[in-house]
Amino acid sequence: MSDTQQNDLARKDGKDSEADHGTDHGTGAAPAGVSRRRLLGTASAVGAAGLAVGAAGGAAASAAGRHEPASVTALTTVGTDTVAFHGAHQPGITTPLQARGHLVAFDLAPGAGRKEASALLRRWSASARALMAGEPAAGHDTGVALDAGPSSLTVTFGFGRTFFDRTGLTGRRPSALDPLPPFSSDHLDARRSDGDLWIQVGANDALVAFHALRTLQKDAGAAARVRWQMNGFNRTPGATAHPMTARNLMGQLDGTANPKPSEPDFDRRLFVPPTPTAGPAADSTASEDTAWMAGGSYAVVRRIRMLLDSWEQLSLHHQEQVIGRRKADGAPLTGGTEGTALGLDTVGPDGKLVIPGNAHARISAPEANGGAAMLRRPFSFHDGIGPDGTPDAGLLFVCWQADPLKGFVPVQRKLDRGDALSAYIRHEASGLFAVPGGAREGEYVGQRLLEA
Ligand SMILES: C=CC1=C(C)c2cc3[nH]c(cc4nc(cc5[nH]c(cc1n2)c(C)c5CCC(=O)O)C(CCC(=O)O)=C4C)c(C)c3C=C
Ligand SMILES: [Fe+2]
Numbered sequence: 001m002s003d004t005q006q007n008d009l010a011r012k013d014g015k016d017s018e019a020d021h022g023t024d025h026g027t028g029a030a031p032a033g034v035s036r037r038r039l040l041g042t043a044s045a046v047g048a049a050g051l052a053v054g055a056a057g058g059a060a061a062s063a064a065g066r067h068e069p070a071s072v073t074a075l076t077t078v079g080t081d082t083v084a085f086h087g088a089h090q091p092g093i094t095t096p097l098q099a100r101g102h103l104v105a106f107d108l109a110p111g112a113g114r115k116e117a118s119a120l121l122r123r124w125s126a127s128a129r130a131l132m133a134g135e136p137a138a139g140h141d142t143g144v145a146l147d148a149g150p151s152s153l154t155v156t157f158g159f160g161r162t163f164f165d166r167t168g169l170t171g172r173r174p175s176a177l178d179p180l181p182p183f184s185s186d187h188l189d190a191r192r193s194d195g196d197l198w199i200q201v202g203a204n205d206a207l208v209a210f211h212a213l214r215t216l217q218k219d220a221g222a223a224a225r226v227r228w229q230m231n232g233f234n235r236t237p238g239a240t241a242h243p244m245t246a247r248n249l250m251g252q253l254d255g256t257a258n259p260k261p262s263e264p265d266f267d268r269r270l271f272v273p274p275t276p277t278a279g280p281a282a283d284s285t286a287s288e289d290t291a292w293m294a295g296g297s298y299a300v301v302r303r304i305r306m307l308l309d310s311w312e313q314l315s316l317h318h319q320e321q322v323i324g325r326r327k328a329d330g331a332p333l334t335g336g337t338e339g340t341a342l343g344l345d346t347v348g349p350d351g352k353l354v355i356p357g358n359a360h361a362r363i364s365a366p367e368a369n370g371g372a373a374m375l376r377r378p379f380s381f382h383d384g385i386g387p388d389g390t391p392d393a394g395l396l397f398v399c400w401q402a403d404p405l406k407g408f409v410p411v412q413r414k415l416d417r418g419d420a421l422s423a424y425i426r427h428e429a430s431g432l433f434a435v436p437g438g439a440r441e442g443e444y445v446g447q448r449l450l451e452a
Pocket of ligand 2: 360364
């Protein structure tokens with residue numbers, strides 16, 4: 001069994017034990033040694049108000065002069081959930097979607113090179129490890145995340161194409177980092193695209209996520225400057241009656257047909273193999289000296305604005321024709337439930353395909369793209385109202401794959417040519433980042449690139 005599968009199973013065990021105790025957060029293991037039943041027992045002694053206030057409310061109650069028992073503050077497992085920093089792969093790739101996300105790109109400062117980059121990655125990894133374990137950041141903790149647990153915090157680091165020239169490592173740049181091809185529907189803003197370094201922060205608490213982001217920005221010191229930052233969100237764990245696929249801001253279930261860890265080719269699709277596999281591709285990879293990417297993955301990041309004013313004018317029927325799935329439950333228009341395969345050849349009584357030829361789900365399906373697949377792990381964004389008076393909202397589309405030329409690129413090429421959804425979205429920014437494998441104990445992320 002792969003590390004990914006083990007990780008997922010470990011989290012699933014957590015969920016199951018949580019379910020046994022009657023919670024529905026679906027976010028991971030309960031705090032060690034504290035059963036849900038015991039907490040409920042404690043809470044019932046202080047009344048229903050104690051149940052509702054949770055951690056933040058507990059602090060407020062103390063400030064108001066009421067001294068609640070400390071155990072009341074531990075009613076939820078959302079705060080106590082942790083994700084491992086060390087492992088074969090970096091966290092934040094197969095981790096379940098978190099409620100809050102920050103994507104931030106940095107450029108190395110003028111004059112900063114490999115030495116400074118290596119010291120920076122060492123500092124960043126130390127902070128990420130500590131914060132993900134629920135410890136304060138070394139030296140300069142701001143206290144913003146005080147009272148909260150790690151809340152499934154993940155920090156993921158990547159290198160952009162330009163990083164390699166700036167650090168004298170051009171010879172070790174993977175060809176997979178070659179620029180993405182232009183697409184006819186691109187409206188890309190160069191200032192909000194690319195970057196030498198990229199960080200993805202995710203957490204199930206907004207203050208925990210902000211605290212991590214701020215810590216990492218301060219860690220950058222004089223070595224690197226923020227190039228762009230994007231802030232996103234997803235549904236809060238526990239907001240729905242049962243764990244389910246996330247909805248995006250168009251209201252669709254988004255993520256249904258993602259590759260699953262239980263599928264035999266999951267790791268192969270997502271992660272760079274330790275050694276080049278046999279065959280023609282192996283020769284070119286071997287000559288690249290990219291062994292440092294073993295266990296890593298490539299992240300394609302796109303800020304995709306949704307033209308919500310136009311989208312929301314469509315009838316439900318038309319919206320469903322655009323995607324090829326039912327809006328309420330994500331089932332294919334050919335019937336069944338969310339998990340049912342798309343009936344791509346099914347024809348209706350009118351002789352037409354039930355899932356239209358230009359439906360987004362049809363065009364992006366691996367069956368229609370020579371098996372090309374990626375793991376989509378997005379955040380929604382809403383940055384207010386744009387100068388044109390429409391919502392500046394949409395999807396921070398992040399997808400993961402072992403090779404962008406076998407994942408994002410062929411699918412986006414196809415979508416670019418005839419996706420019914422493209423009339424309602426606009427790609428505004430883009431980045432491609434090499435995300436190295438996870439750091440082993442005592443190692444920092446990227447050490448195998450920077451110190452070999
Ligand atoms: C190039 C890759 C993709 C981009 C860009 C993209 C943008 C995008 N997608 C949605 C909404 C949905 N996408 C869905 C499925 C789906 N999308 C992609 C790829 C891209 N999407 C793939 C590979 C798939 C899976 C296709 C399949 O195998 O069936 C769906 C259906 C539900 C699901 O499977 O997730 C929705 C809904 C939006 C709103 C969007 C840009 C804003
Ligand atoms: Fe999609």
